[in-house]
Amino acid sequence: MNQIETLVRKAEGEVNEASTLKALQEMQVRYLGRHGEFTALLRAIGGLPAEEKPAFGKALNEAKARLENIIEARRAALRKEDETRRHAAEPQDLTMPGRRMRAGLPHVLSQAADRIKAALIGLGFELIETPELELVKYNFTALNYPPDHPAMDDQDTFYVDDDHVMRTHTTPFQGRVFEERRPPFRIFTIGRCFRNEAVDRTHHHTFHQVDAFMVDEGVSMAHLRGTLGAFARAMFGPSVTVRFRPDYFPFVEPGVDFAISCPFCEGEGCVVCKRSGWIELGGAGMVHPDILENYDIDTDRYTGFAFGLGVERIPIMRYRIDDLRLFMENDLRFLEQFQA
Numbered sequence: 586m587n588q589i590e591t592l593v594r595k596a597e598g599e600v601n602e603a604s605t606l607k608a609l610q611e612m613q614v615r616y617l618g619r620h621g622e623f624t625a626l627l628r629a630i631g632g633l634p635a636e637e638k639p640a641f642g643k644a645l646n647e648a649k650a651r652l653e654n655i656i657e658a659r660r661a662a663l664r665k666e667d668e669t670r671r672h673a674a675e676p677q678d679l680t681m682p683g684r685r686m687r688a689g690l691p692h693v694l695s696q697a698a699d700r701i702k703a704a705l706i707g708l709g710f711e712l713i714e715t716p717e718l719e720l721v722k723y724n725f726t727a728l729n730y731p732p733d734h735p736a737m738d739d740q741d742t743f744y745v746d747d748d749h750v751m752r753t754h755t756t757p758f759q760g761r762v763f764e765e766r767r768p769p770f771r772i773f774t775i776g777r778c779f780r781n782e783a784v785d786r787t788h789h790h791t792f793h794q795v796d797a798f799m800v801d802e803g804v805s806m807a808h809l810r811g812t813l814g815a816f817a818r819a820m821f822g823p824s825v826t827v828r829f830r831p832d833y834f835p836f837v838e839p840g841v842d843f844a845i846s847c848p849f850c851e852g853e854g855c856v857v858c859k860r861s862g863w864i865e866l867g868g869a870g871m872v873h874p875d876i877l878e879n880y881d882i883d884t885d886r887y888t889g890f891a892f893g894l895g896v897e898r899i900p901i902m903r904y905r906i907d908d909l910r911l912f913m914e915n916d917l918r919f920l921e922q923f924q925a
């Protein structure tokens with residue numbers, strides 16, 4: 586019993602003199618560890634008379650618990666000292682401004698794409714994705730491009746080999762849909778397109794388009810007009826109207842370009858609409874009957890419309906961005922201006 590008491594006293598003295606957490610830890614191992622001095626005393630219990638064993642064991646356990654408490658108290662005190670020292674070494678100026686958290690945000694083109702998607706999905710269109718590396722067949726041939734059409738020239742198109750191009754528009758998704766599905770359908774796609782252009786303020790080799798088409802019984806230009814009107818109002822506000830003017834695209838007949846009444850001046854004329862009151866947005870028309878027939882769709886029963894526009898047009902118009910290159914440069918000073 587005396588031995589126990591002596592050991593606790595000795596340990597307590599050392600613990601209170603331990604000046605670092607490391608020294609304290611070593612001490613704990615030396616007294617309480619598997620080969621420590623308390624464990625050695627515990628082994629001595631075997632040599633005691635049977636009647637003394639319980640009291641000795643109890644005293645030993647109590648002593649151990651006491652020592653553990655002393656060590657924990659010392660450890661807490663040392664931690665506190667450590668912290669105080671650290672704070673003194675690195676004084677904090679509580680009047681200093683905080684560090685600004687830079688939150689990420691979607692790219693301005695993604696924001697435009699998201700709005701377009703929401704508008705078209707709201708009109709019942711289904712979104713699909715088709716490849717950026719596209720077969721010449723889908724990019725041109727299936728869309729009624731005559732073999733000598735200037736768009737097919739490699740001056741304008743990135744040919745990967747004789748059969749593959751980087752798609753020059755999103756319209757080739759039509760052929761893929763026609764091969765896989767039978768009408769009725771309302772489908773759109775949105776994504777990256779490529780043209781062999783010298784890059785400057787108003788031209789870029791990479792840009793984005795959205796293409797939508799609908800094929801069903803009795804679909805007419807009136808449906809096209811109604812759909813584009815609803816789309817334009819979802820994008821630009823309730824007062825916007827749509828204007829059609831005849832235009833030519835190989836894959837529609839008849840074809841139109843469509844413009845919206847300027848949402849910024851409500852048709853009065855401003856810098857965005859170049860004083861005309863109208864902003865041209867894209868191309869549209871009725872799906873060419875030859876294309877429907879190529880895919881064995883009964884043109885007596887089914888007709889369809891299609892439209893497409895450039896995604897960049899939306900932020901260009903909304904924020905008056907005057908340099909296409911900004912969209913591709915990933916300069917944060919530009920991108921951070923467009924909080925979603």
Ligand SMILES: [Zn+2]
Pocket residue numbers: 847848849850851852853854855856857858859860862863
């Ligand atoms: Zn205007």
